[in-house]
Amino acid sequence: MYYLQGQTMETIARHLGVSRSSVSRLLAHARETGLVRISVAAAPGTRGTLAGQINDLFGVRASVVPVPDVDTEVNRLHNVALVAAERLVELMEPGAVLGVAWGNTTAEVTRNIPHVHFPGSVVVQLNGAANASQSGLPYADSIISQAADAFGSRMVHFPVPAFFDYPETKQALWRERSIRSVLQTIESATVALFGVGALAANLPSHVYSGGYLEPQELQDAKTDGVVGDVCTVLIREDGSTQMDLNKRASGPTPATLQKIPHRLCVVSGASKALPLLGALRAGVATDLVLDDAAARTLLDLARMRSGHPRTMVR
Template identity: 30%
Template sequence: MAPPKGKPTVMANSSRSDRQDDAILEATWCYYIEGLNQNDIAKRLNISRASVVNYLQEARRREYVRITIDPDIFRHQKLARDMVAKFGLKDALVVPSELTDRGTLERVARGTADWLPTLLEPGDRLGVAWGETVYRVAEAAPHTIMDDLTVVQLVGSRPAALGFAAETCSATLARRFGAHCINLHVPLLLTNKNLADQLRAEPVVAEQLQAVENCNKTIFAAGTCREDSHVVQAGIISAASMRDQVTKGASAVICGRIVDQDGAALPISIEDRMIGVSLDQMRNKDLSLMVGTGPDRIMPMLAAINGGYATHIATCTDTAAAMLETTI
């Protein structure tokens, strides 16, 4: 009996895929372990140099290989030490700035992602904020098992552009670290205070909020108070209300809460309708890692430092130099 039509093609495709996977692994081993150059690998595998390049790129994409630089290099450079000395930080990591803001953010996120595991210990409860910066760190984090680590979502859920929602940030980082994840299964902003109070009183939510309070370490970004800030785009506060807050001295947004240049809270009318970590709960941690880069983050980051919200900072050379030169 003849085999069903199409079956030989499926088997052939599977065979080709297996052979290609083997070639990717062989090229990866030759390049990164044996130190062969791309021409030598092409000759050994009897393929073109372009194929070797593609195989090595595919190996990186699949995370067969992860190139890292010891984060201590970026902690011990002069700008990092100057940041620690001037601002009373426990530590700082400063990576080289890139030509574009996007490129620099990716560098800072990757540097932070490689640094973060060295800052964690068994039994830690890591509170994770939200937004693009934190999301980029989570996405860049290595796949590594962190023993007895709990990752906790610090603010309630809210639709966010490009997937930078709070639950995405915490879940992604927990998955990368093989950690237990506690998400905060409530909206960040409710329509009225009574509903917010009722939700806080629900046993499951109360337990999650207790986990938020019990975090001994956090990672967050200090947001801007511009009309295009994350909290405005997410609909937490209107552009008009943000402009009004700026006239009152608003300088930074920390986990959805607005602070002035001294880091003091500037309560807004929606405070009693928000569910998430409080500003008081963001202070006095074993580690509070603030990540940020760019000219628009200089004043927000300084405000967070003044308010005692940051013990560690990860940024770029341009931002660090500007912060050191800024008088407030």
């Protein structure tokens, strides 16, 4: 009556013999439980628009979210996450395997996923979350669980450190059958959801504020030209990832991500534009949702910096 017939809440209340507030609560319940979904089809970025320019430069399907400049970084992220959650639902299907990388951005996206069940689907954690002081399980589990609950999916956790102390430990653990099973699930993923971490961002990336790297390791990474990370794999501005620290990282490399058919990257804030430039040059994304400030800064950087934006460095 409300969505299809266009009737007012007052008219519906009279028809049902209930109060207007009861109708309002019913409508809110329908949205929250997924009985009613409202989606806005993303128009393809036309030439000259921010989305169109990003599409042309990097070959991705971009959606640019307009956010008032007066908004806080938290509100900016929330607005971007709402659009990204809808895009993620578009990419899902029955039997899909969704790989999710933990982080502040994906946490906000999964909090806003509407409840739409996809029978036979799986949600798998893309990167380990433990560090020297904590298991990281509650944080990563909350993100994975929210996506799995919304989609009615089976969960697969990845119980390893974000960064190993020694490359040899990672190599040995990667041979274990229990870990191989998780890695094979990741390799079978059909959809990936991830953000971009920045060494310097207005809303600090969890991997840099959560004690996953020592201060000296962070300094060495900056000296090596690292601007951020994708799935806790450190990345330079040119898209390259070859470095000793990444030999200890548990996240998927750009080459592994590129095997996943649909890869949704979500970015909020202009301070993440530089690592996003590196991520796009590495070819990790097929779909991109970002705010307009990040989009403008990304395009400015692409024009200012040397090199060719479409070049993918593996």
